[in-house]
Amino acid sequence: MTAIALEGLEKAYGTTPVVRGLTLEVREGELVTLLGPSGCGKTTTLRMIAGLEHPDAGVIRMGGEVVAGPGIRVPPERRGLGMVFQSYAVWPHRSVEANVAYPLALQGMPKAELASRVREALRWVRLEALASRMPHALSGGQLQRVALARALVAGPKVLLLDEPLSNLDAALREELRAEIAALRARLGTTMVFVTHDQGEALALSDRIAVMNLGVIEQLDAPERLYREPGTPFVASFVGGANVLTGEVEQGVFHCAGLPHAFVLPPGLHARNGSATLVVRPEDLELGAEGTELPLSARLFLGHAAEYRFPLGDTLLRAVGPVLDVRPGQTLRVRVRKARLFGAE
Amino acid sequence: MSASLSMLVEEGGALASTLGVSLGASGLAFVLGTPLAILLFRTDLALRGVFVALFTLPSAVPPFIWGMGWLSLASPRAGYLNRFFGEGTFDIYGAGGIAFVMGLSGLPLVLLAGAAALRRVDPALDEAARVCGATPLRALLTTTLPLALPSLLSGAVMVLLMTASAFGVPYLLGVSATPPTRVLTTRIYELVLLGGEGSLTRALVLSSALVLLAPVALLATWALGRAGRVRLSAGKGLSPRTLSLGRARGPLSLAVGAVCAGLVLLPLGAVALTSIQRSFGAELSWESLTFAHWTGVLLANRTLDAAGRSLVLSVGAGALVCALGLASAVLRRRFRRLGPAVEALAVWPYAIPGTVLALALLVAFSRDVRFILLDRVAFVLALAHTPWLLLLAYVVKHLALGARNSTEALAQVDVSLAEAARVSGAGPVRAFVDALLPLLRPALLAAFVLTFLVCVTEITMSVLLIPAGSEVLGTLLFELQSYADPASAAVLACALVVLVLLGQGALAGVRRRLPGERA
Ligand SMILES: Nc1ncnc2c1ncn2[C@@H]1O[C@H](COP(=O)(O)OP(=O)(O)OP(=O)(O)O)[C@@H](O)[C@H]1O
Numbered sequence: 001m002t003a004i005a006l007e008g009l010e011k012a013y014g015t016t017p018v019v020r021g022l023t024l025e026v027r028e029g030e031l032v033t034l035l036g037p038s039g040c041g042k043t044t045t046l047r048m049i050a051g052l053e054h055p056d057a058g059v060i061r062m063g064g065e066v067v068a069g070p071g072i073r074v075p076p077e078r079r080g081l082g083m084v085f086q087s088y089a090v091w092p093h094r095s096v097e098a099n100v101a102y103p104l105a106l107q108g109m110p111k112a113e114l115a116s117r118v119r120e121a122l123r124w125v126r127l128e129a130l131a132s133r134m135p136h137a138l139s140g141g142q143l144q145r146v147a148l149a150r151a152l153v154a155g156p157k158v159l160l161l162d163e164p165l166s167n168l169d170a171a172l173r174e175e176l177r178a179e180i181a182a183l184r185a186r187l188g189t190t191m192v193f194v195t196h197d198q199g200e201a202l203a204l205s206d207r208i209a210v211m212n213l214g215v216i217e218q219l220d221a222p223e224r225l226y227r228e229p230g231t232p233f234v235a236s237f238v239g240g241a242n243v244l245t246g247e248v249e250q251g252v253f254h255c256a257g258l259p260h261a262f263v264l265p266p267g268l269h270a271r272n273g274s275a276t277l278v279v280r281p282e283d284l285e286l287g288a289e290g291t292e293l294p295l296s297a298r299l300f301l302g303h304a305a306e307y308r309f310p311l312g313d314t315l316l317r318a319v320g321p322v323l324d325v326r327p328g329q330t331l332r333v334r335v336r337k338a339r340l341f342g343a344e
Numbered sequence: 345m346s347a348s349l350s351m352l353v354e355e356g357g358a359l360a361s362t363l364g365v366s367l368g369a370s371g372l373a374f375v376l377g378t379p380l381a382i383l384l385f386r387t388d389l390a391l392r393g394v395f396v397a398l399f400t401l402p403s404a405v406p407p408f409i410w411g412m413g414w415l416s417l418a419s420p421r422a423g424y425l426n427r428f429f430g431e432g433t434f435d436i437y438g439a440g441g442i443a444f445v446m447g448l449s450g451l452p453l454v455l456l457a458g459a460a461a462l463r464r465v466d467p468a469l470d471e472a473a474r475v476c477g478a479t480p481l482r483a484l485l486t487t488t489l490p491l492a493l494p495s496l497l498s499g500a501v502m503v504l505l506m507t508a509s510a511f512g513v514p515y516l517l518g519v520s521a522t523p524p525t526r527v528l529t530t531r532i533y534e535l536v537l538l539g540g541e542g543s544l545t546r547a548l549v550l551s552s553a554l555v556l557l558a559p560v561a562l563l564a565t566w567a568l569g570r571a572g573r574v575r576l577s578a579g580k581g582l583s584p585r586t587l588s589l590g591r592a593r594g595p596l597s598l599a600v601g602a603v604c605a606g607l608v609l610l611p612l613g614a615v616a617l618t619s620i621q622r623s624f625g626a627e628l629s630w631e632s633l634t635f636a637h638w639t640g641v642l643l644a645n646r647t648l649d650a651a652g653r654s655l656v657l658s659v660g661a662g663a664l665v666c667a668l669g670l671a672s673a674v675l676r677r678r679f680r681r682l683g684p685a686v687e688a689l690a691v692w693p694y695a696i697p698g699t700v701l702a703l704a705l706l707v708a709f710s711r712d713v714r715f716i717l718l719d720r721v722a723f724v725l726a727l728a729h730t731p732w733l734l735l736l737a738y739v740v741k742h743l744a745l746g747a748r749n750s751t752e753a754l755a756q757v758d759v760s761l762a763e764a765a766r767v768s769g770a771g772p773v774r775a776f777v778d779a780l781l782p783l784l785r786p787a788l789l790a791a792f793v794l795t796f797l798v799c800v801t802e803i804t805m806s807v808l809l810i811p812a813g814s815e816v817l818g819t820l821l822f823e824l825q826s827y828a829d830p831a832s833a834a835v836l837a838c839a840l841v842v843l844v845l846l847g848q849g850a851l852a853g854v855r856r857r858l859p860g861e862r863a
C-alpha cells in the first residue's frame with residue numbers, strides 16, 4: 001500500500017525553482033530518507049507533504065486521497081501528521097509537558113489519559129525528568145527531543161522528520177536512532193526522514209532518495225545505493241567517491257586538461273570515448289604499480305589513513321593501510337575498482 | 345495659488361517663529377544631550393540608572409505640564425525664581441521660553457538615540473584607538489563620538505519636528521507674551537476658532553506649510569540613519585567597557601545631579617507647590633498652603649465627567665490601535681506586496697502634526713464639505729460634532745505605535761511555531777491564537793499602555809475636535825490653565841503626572857517580558 005505519493009512536484013520561490021519535477025512513492029510503514037546537500041530542496045519537499053507549502057504543479061496523495069493538487073489543498077491540521085521541524089519550533093511559552101500535550105489537547109483527550117500518554121512520549125525521548133521545565137532552560141539537543149516527543153505523541157500514521165538528530169551527541173543519536181526504529185516496528189508509522197548525514201541515512205532507511213538541485217537522482221535501498229550509484233553525484237555524495245572527467249582510450253583513462261592517466265581495471269577495458277570516472281577512496285591502492293603522484297597530505301584515521309594527491313584543482317583521495325610516508329614524496333596509485341559513466 | 349502664496353507671506357511671522365523656535369529647541373536638546381549621553385552611557389558616573397530614569401521622564405510627561413512648571417518658576421512677576429532672585433530676572437514668555445521648554449521636553453529623544461548608537465559602536469574601534477596610543481578620553485572624542493554623531497543628530501531632528509508640531513507650550517508661553525509670539529499651530533487654532541470661510545482657507549494654507557516639515561525631517565533622519573548605520577557594529581551584546589572618570593567622577597556626578605534637579609525636579613516641584621498654594625502669586629508661607637484645591641478640583645463634576653470621557657476614548661484608542669496594528673502586521677507578513685501601502689497607512693499619520701490631522705478631520709466631517717461626497721453615509725453624520733471624532737483622531741495618529749510594535753514582535757517569532765501547531769492539528773486561527781499571540785502579548789500590551797498614556801493627556805487635537813460643551817482631561821487642563829486659575833490646573837497636572845508615572849512603571853514591567861529583552 002502506498003502511504004504517500006508525490007507526482008511531478010514543482011516548487012519555485014519567486015523565479016528560483018527549488019523542487020523540479022519530483023516523483024516519489026513511500027509505502028506504508030516504510031522509512032524513506034531524503035538525502036542531499038544543503039539547499040537541494042529537502043525541507044521544501046517535506047513542507048509540501050505537510051501542507052505548509054502548496055506545490056506549483058504536481059499532485060500529492062496520502063493513503064490514496066489527493067491532498068494537494070490543482071484545486072485541492074487539504075490544510076496541514078487535517079493531514080494527521082507528526083513533524084519535527086529543523087528549527088525545533090518548540091513553543092517558548094509552554095513547558096516541556098505542555099508542548100507535548102498540545103496535539104492531544106486539540107483532540108479533546110481526557111486529562112488522565114492525556115497525562116499518561118505525555119509521560120510515555122517523554123520516556124521515549126528520555127526527558128521524564130525535565131517535564132515541567134520551560135524551553136529556554138533546555139539545551140539544543142533537549143529541545144530537539146521535545147520536538148520529537150511532540151511529533152510522536154498523537155501516534156500519527158505519517159511522521160516527517162527534518163534532521164531530528166542533528167544536534168545530539170553521538171551516543172544519544174545512536175540511542176534515539178534505535179528508539180525510532182523500535183517505534184516504527186511497534187507502531188508501523190510511515191516516516192520521511194531528512195538528513196545530510198549519509199551515515200545516518202545508510203543506517204536507518206529502508207530506501208534513500210538522493211536529492212540534488214530539486215530532483216531525486218536515485219532512489220534505492222542503502223546497500224544498493226552504495227554499491228551501484230546511478231550517477232557520479234550519488235557516488236560522490238554517498239561514500240565520498242572521487243569523480244574525474246576525461247577520455248578513455250584502450251583501457252587507459254586520461255584526465256581532462258591534465259597530464260595524468262590511470263590504467264583501468266580489466267572489466268572496463270572495452271569502453272572508449274569521453275567519460276566520468278568514479279573511484280571510491282578505498283578502491284585506490286598505493287604500492288609498487290600505478291600512476292605516480294606527489295602526496296600533499298596524510299590524515300591519520302585510526303584504523304587507516306587517508307592520502308591526498310593534488311590533481312589539477314581537485315584532490316584525489318585514497319584510503320588504505322597506514323604507511324610511513326611524508327607529504328612531498330611521490331607514490332604510485334593504482335585503480336583497483338571503478339565505475340565509468342558516459343563512455344560507449 | 346498666488347492667493348495662497350500671499351497668505352503665506354502675510355503669515356510670515358508665524359512661519360518664521362515656528363522655524364526659529366524649532367531650531368532653538370533642537371539645538372538646545374543636541375547641545376545638552378550629547379555630553380549627557382556620553383556621561384550616562386559610556387562612563388562610570390555615579391547613580392547612572394537614576395539619572396537615566398529622571399532625564400527620560402520629560403518624554404513621558406506632556407510638554408504642556410513642563411510649560412506650566414516653568415511658568416510657575418519663571419513668569420516675570422509671580423514666578424518662584426523671580427521672587428527669589430528679584431522680579432524680572434527670568435522671563436519664560438516668548439520664543440526663547442518656548443524653545444527652552446520644548447528643548448528640554450525633547451532631550452530624551454536625543455539621549456535615547458545617542459544611547460542606542462553608543463551601545464552599538466563596536467568597542468574594538470575604541471580599543472584600536474587606545475592601542476594606537478590615544479588616552480581613553482581622546483579615543484572617546486575621536487572615535488566613539490563621531491560614530492554616534494549621526495544618531496544624536498537624528499534625535500535632534502526629531503526634536504525639531506516635535507517642536508514644530510507642538511501646540512500646548514507655544515500657546516501657553518507665546519500667545520499672552522508681549523508682544524505675542526505666534527507659531528503655525530497656534531495661529532491655525534486661532535483661525536479655526538475665528539471661523540468663517542476665509543479663516544478656514546487660511547488655516548488650511550498654513551497647515552500645508554506645516555505638513556511639509558514632516559517629509560523633510562523624515563528624509564533628514566533617514567539620511568543620518570544611513571550615514572550612521574554603516575559604521576556601527578551589527579553584533580549584539582557587545583558591552584563596551586565604560587570610561588573611568590577617575591578623580592572627576594565625584595564633581596561630574598554632582599554637576600549632572602544639579603542639572604537634573606534644576607531641569608527635571610524643579611519644574612515638577614513648582615507645579616506641586618502651585619497646586620497647594622492658596623492662590624498663585626501670594627506670599628509663600630506655611631499658612632498659605634492648603635489642600636482645598638485638590639479636593640475641589642479632583643472631585644468636581646466637571647473633572648469626573650472629563651476623566652470618564654478621556655478614559656473611554658483612551659482605552660478605546662489603545663484597543664483599536666492594538667487590533668489594527670496587529671492586523672496590519674499580519675497583513676504585511678501574509679501579503680508582502682501590500683507592505684509599503686500598509687506601512688504608509690499606519691506610519692505616516694504619526695509624522696503629521698496633530699493640528700493638521702485634526703483640521704483635516706474637522707474639514708472632512710464639517711457640515712460645509714460633507715455634502716460633496718459623504719452626505720449619504722449615515723455614520724459620518726453621526727460622527728461629526730461628537731467625541732467619537734476624537735477617538736478616530738487618536739487612533740489614526742497613534743496607529744504607528746501598534747503597527748510598529750506588532751511588526752517588530754512578529755518578526756522576532758519563528759513562523760515554524762505556528763506551523764508546528766498546524767501540523768499538530770490546529771486550524772489557522774487556532775494556531776495563531778495558541779502559538780503566536782501569547783508571544784506577541786507583551787508587545788501589544790506595551791502599545792496599549794503607550795497609546796493610552798498619550799491619549800489621556802492629549803491636548804493638541806483635543807482642543808480642535810472636542811465638541812462644545814464636553815471636555816476631556818487634556819482640554820480641561822488647557823482651559824483651567826488658560827482661562828481659570830493656575831492652582832486648579834496644577835492639581836490636575838499633578839494627578840496626570842502620577843497617572844503617567846504609574847503607567848510608565850507598568851510599561852517597564854511589560855517591556856521586561858518582551859522577547860528580545862530577556863538575554
Ligand atoms: N521562503 C523562501 N523564499 C525563498 N527561497 C527559499 C525559501 N525557502 C527556501 N528557499 C530556498 O530554496 C532552496 C531549498 O531550500 P530547502 O530549505 O528546501 O533546503 P534543504 O535541502 O532543506 O537544505 P538544508 O539541508 O540546509 O536544510 C534553498 O536554496 C533556499 O535558499
Ligand SMILES: [Mg+2]
Pocket residue numbers: 042043044086162
Ligand atoms: Mg532543510
